Amino acid sequence: MQSSTPAGRTGRPRSAAADTAILAATRAALVDLGWSKLTLGDVATRAGVAKTTLYRRWAGKNELVVDAVAELFDELRLPDRGSLAADIEGVVLQFAAILARPEAKSGLMAVVAESTRDDALRERIRTSIVERQKRLVLEGRARAQTRGELPPETDPAEAARTADLIFDVVAGAVVHRTLVSAEPADGEWVRDLTQVLLWGLASQPAESDGG
Amino acid sequence: MQSSTPAGRTGRPRSAAADTAILAATRAALVDLGWSKLTLGDVATRAGVAKTTLYRRWAGKNELVVDAVAELFDELRLPDRGSLAADIEGVVLQFAAILARPEAKSGLMAVVAESTRDDALRERIRTSIVERQKRLVLEGRARAQTRGELPPETDPAEAARTADLIFDVVAGAVVHRTLVSAEPADGEWVRDLTQVLLWGLASQPAESDGG
DNA sequence: GCATTACGCTACGGGTCGTAGCGAAAGCAC
DNA sequence: GTGCTTTCGCTACGACCCGTAGCGTAATGC
Numbered sequence: 510m511q512s513s514t515p516a517g518r519t520g521r522p523r524s525a526a527a528d529t530a531i532l533a534a535t536r537a538a539l540v541d542l543g544w545s546k547l548t549l550g551d552v553a554t555r556a557g558v559a560k561t562t563l564y565r566r567w568a569g570k571n572e573l574v575v576d577a578v579a580e581l582f583d584e585l586r587l588p589d590r591g592s593l594a595a596d597i598e599g600v601v602l603q604f605a606a607i608l609a610r611p612e613a614k615s616g617l618m619a620v621v622a623e624s625t626r627d628d629a630l631r632e633r634i635r636t637s638i639v640e641r642q643k644r645l646v647l648e649g650r651a652r653a654q655t656r657g658e659l660p661p662e663t664d665p666a667e668a669a670r671t672a673d674l675i676f677d678v679v680a681g682a683v684v685h686r687t688l689v690s691a692e693p694a695d696g697e698w699v700r701d702l703t704q705v706l707l708w709g710l711a712s713q714p715a716e717s718d719g720g
Numbered sequence: 721m722q723s724s725t726p727a728g729r730t731g732r733p734r735s736a737a738a739d740t741a742i743l744a745a746t747r748a749a750l751v752d753l754g755w756s757k758l759t760l761g762d763v764a765t766r767a768g769v770a771k772t773t774l775y776r777r778w779a780g781k782n783e784l785v786v787d788a789v790a791e792l793f794d795e796l797r798l799p800d801r802g803s804l805a806a807d808i809e810g811v812v813l814q815f816a817a818i819l820a821r822p823e824a825k826s827g828l829m830a831v832v833a834e835s836t837r838d839d840a841l842r843e844r845i846r847t848s849i850v851e852r853q854k855r856l857v858l859e860g861r862a863r864a865q866t867r868g869e870l871p872p873e874t875d876p877a878e879a880a881r882t883a884d885l886i887f888d889v890v891a892g893a894v895v896h897r898t899l900v901s902a903e904p905a906d907g908e909w910v911r912d913l914t915q916v917l918l919w920g921l922a923s924q925p926a927e928s929d930g931g
Numbered sequence: 932g933c934a935t936t937a938c939g940c941t942a943c944g945g946g947t948c949g950t951a952g953c954g955a956a957a958g959c960a961c
Numbered sequence: 962g963t964g965c966t967t968t969c970g971c972t973a974c975g976a977c978c979c980g981t982a983g984c985g986t987a988a989t990g991c
Binding site (some may be wrong): 543544545570571611614615616617618619621622623624625626631634639670671673674676677678680681682683684685686688689690691692698701702704705706707708709710711712 | 754755756781782822825826827828829830832833834835836837842845850881882884885887888889891892893894895896897899900901902903909912913915916917918919920921922923
Binding site for chain 1 (some may be wrong): 977978979980981982987988989990991
């Protein structure tokens with residue numbers, strides 16, 4: 510979020526209900542209008558607040574949509590399904606379900622596009638959206654190591670590199686499938702993706718044998 | 721493109737130079753301003769044409785940027801490097817190099833985001849950008865089959881599904897790495913990605929052993 | 932009550948949109 | 962050359978959205 514009433518503060522506190530209403534109104538506007546036709550005046554009207562109130566809390570459309578979309582990913586969990594394969598399939602299906610929602614589709618890629626020219630925005634996206642997803646990768650690996658499905662890490666740097674790779678592959682594949690190919694990331698597809706991933710990870714860390 | 725002087729046509733022909741200038745100006749504006757601050761009036765000025773001329777050829781910002789970005793992918797080739805691994809690494813590095821350019825970064829994801837609410841736009845993106853990339857996957861597989869690196873296809877439907885999966889994984893991973901993680905898809909990363917892919921593809925088509 | 936901060940509302944200059952209308956330019960048919 | 966057709970550059974226009982300033986009011990802590 511952006512402003513949680515600074516504890517030891519005098520004066521009228523900010524309405525927490527307003528934040529909730531604004532973010533919900535933003536998602537509703539994304540569904541109805543999409544990114545480009547979404548206007549802050551319209552969001553304010555939908556939320557039942559004055560336009561000035563909205564501007565006092567968010568710097569602009571980009572920041573507002575990031576926060577509105579970020580809430581969608583709060584529900585992401587890594588349930589223990591007993592095996593690494595099942596864990597991966599479970600979390601990927603959750604991720605796919607979120608991305609299938611129109612407010613996520615139209616909002617997420619738009620702010621990512623804008624973030625290529627705005628470092629502060631990219632950092633905001635990273636901390637409030639991307640980092641939460643990435644954590645699931647690390648948790649999943651740790652759990653698999655506990656189960657004995659994956660060997661313990663030897664080189665920390667190389668382990669981090671692998672985690673980054675896996676994250677980009679999984680998240681990127683689901684996003685591309687959903688938004689570019691415009692086809693559902695359903696159970697069958699996720700099963701295929703998981704299999705490619707697990708087999709691919711079974712390969713030793715390369716390091717040599719170059720082309 | 722959008723309009724190539726319809727052969728048997730009377731009247732003053734459209735200036736082909738104007739098309740070129742407009743698309744180049746669009747890319748330049750993407751670099752300088754990004755997607756959201758790009759205005760058609762500014763593009764027209766940069767291209768040295770009247771704003772009305774631009775509107776006579778493109779319906780709006782979305783279509784214009786799609787065409788401008790699509791030209792960036794014209795240079796994508798699949799050079800024969802002798803092995804499937806080398807071929808993959810080569811084409812992925814090309815793809816990464818294009819995505820590293822600021823006009824591609826800011827333009828591509830923006831139109832993809834818009835395409836989630838505009839079927840005609842998605843179709844335009846598909847035919848002029850995505851399909852060209854996908855063809856490389858099919859060519860690469862065919863070449864590997866000729867070399868004997870991959871077995872010939874048995875089930876055509878399953879072969880198509882695998883190609884779609886590979887395409888989403890590769891393109892999605894590179895896009896995610898470049899735009900979301902905001903780190904370069906350099907030689908080392910591409911080597912790791914390729915190894916995961918090749919090992920993953922070595923797995924039999926599943927169908928059983930389900931979670 | 933008093934200071935302080937948030938809120939709703941109105942109004943504003945500035946910018947972009949997409950289009951209409953006009954005269955001039957560049958082709959083709961004859 | 963004379964017409965016909967289409968494109969081009971230019972200007973002007975109403976409509977919309979932006980982001981902010983100003984003001985009076987509401988809600989909290991002291």
